[in-house]
Amino acid sequence: MSKKSALILAAGEGRRMKTSKPKVLAEVLFKPMIDWVTDAVQAGGVDEICVVTGHCHEELENHLGGKFKIAVQNELLGTGHAVMQAKEFIKANSPGNILIINGDAPLIDAKTISTAFEYHESHKNAVTIISAKIDNPFGYGRIIRNKDKCLKRIVEENDATNAEKMINEVNSGAYWFNCSVLLDALEGIVEMHDKKGQAEYYLTDAIEVILAKNLNAVAYEAGNPDAVLSANDRVQLQLLNEIARKKVMREHLLAGVSIPCPDGVMISPSVKIGNETEILPGTILKGNTVIGENCVIGPNSLIEDSIIEDGVTLNNVQCFSSTVKKNASVGPFARIRPDCVIGEGVKAGNFVEFKNATIGDRTSVSHLTYIGDADFGSEVNVGCGCATVNYNGKEKNRTRVDDHAFIGCSTYLVAPVRVGKNAYTAAGSVITEDVPENSLAIARARQSVKKDWIIKKKPYKWQK
Ligand code: UD1
Ligand code: CA
DSSP, X not given: XXXXXXXXXXXXXXXXXXXXXXXXXXXXXXXXXXXXXXXXXXXXXXSEEEXXXXXTHXXXXXXXXXXXXXXXXXXXXXXXXXXXXXXXXXXXXXXXXXXEEXXXXXXXXXXXXXXXXXXXXXXXXXXXXXXXXXXXXXXXXXXXXXXXXXXXXXXXXXXXXXXXXXXXXXXXXXXXXXXXXXXHHHHHHHHHHHHHTOSSOOGGGHHHHHHHTTOOEXXXXXXXXXXXOOOSSHHHHHHHXXXXXXXXXXXXXXXXXXXXXXXXXXXXXXXXXXXXOEEOTTOEEESSOEEOSSOEEOSSOEEESOEEOTTOEESSEEEESOEEOTTOEEOSSEEEOSSOEXXXXXXXXXXXXXXXXXXXXXXXXXXXXXXXXXXXXXXXXXXXXXXXXXXXXXXXXXEEEOTTXXXXXXXXXXSSEEEOTTOEEOTXXXXXXXXXXXXXXXXXXXXXXOTTHHHHXXXXXXXX
């Protein structure tokens, strides 16, 4: 088997995107475009990947985290010039075939890459361009064919005649090249650039160079036309988000997830959702979130990098880097900040916030409460308006509440402090010392009543 490598062009500045970051870090469904491309290329069976970086290259290289070879393009002189910066990588992978692909076309899929390769190899092509017929070809290089329908050249939008602009078969910017043919063609690209007086070195000129040598250059039409779409500006980025959003939702629907109204529902491609779970409008599911079966998530919930077990209800909840165990019900209007474990069957109601806390099974925290840096046991009842006082201005301390404790309304638990098993705190208490098990702690001023106080007071108008 000959070697299969890939070169991803990602040096571009993204002027049309109006961003200070590398363009390929712009996100589709909260995942940078470059990650979509590297994932598809890897899944498409490529052995080794090199990324051409340029604009803000350190930021992009940090993002890639050393997973791929890097070729830096210091001057952004076009896609042909970008490939020239990776000559050593191409040589190192010769003999073999290399996929050249743009980092700003995130919808490319592994199947398109691998079927194009099979076609390329079985026809012994020098280059196979992945093309597609799309509804709005504006901005893309057009595929020009001769009378016999064979590929003749690629013409860029700016160089196209009005008749050529009518062509809707476009260049995806992804091509399988025979490595040694590509290395030779790079010289031809320089000659074409000089001859035509172009501002940039066009990789697309390689087609004419290769055809002039009587080698086989073919356009292979992708089965899935969306696969070729790219984003140069935020209008196109929104279109890609919409296409990806619908595709991801469709896969979940077919797998048994219910999304009765897709308004405002965004699900990252990495999210897993169990059977018969219902996702309601305005819900965003991000990162490595895993949701079990028979849950109801939403409306208006944001869940990121969290594990939500079977039968959970999250209504108007924000939840980050946490676990919510089976049959718990949280919300409406609750926030679970990172590092929480919310136990089985927990009931957490409106305006409740958790942070770095474990909450035992079947504990109830129904209203207006903050629990941070705390370990609560199971079947604890927390009244309305309680707080763990976890921060003394210098350091954070933990609160511990043992099984079956009852925390009266408006209790403040000043950490470090522990409430023992079955213990009660009286409503309105500020608990600064540990409460032994089975005890009641009252820590508030005793009520005094001034009898007839109003009558003795200088009367108001209405008392005359
Ligand atoms: C390019 C193709 C066009 C094709 C389209 C598909 C050329 C000349 N044109 O146009 O035929 O239809 O892609 O999306 O190749 N890049 C570099 N260095 C550079 C310039 C660009 O690495 O100097 C990278 C960019 O980061 C981007 C990719 O190459 O990821 C494509 O560059 P871009 O400027 O977006 O090309 P298009 O105008 O879209
Ligand atoms: Ca582009």
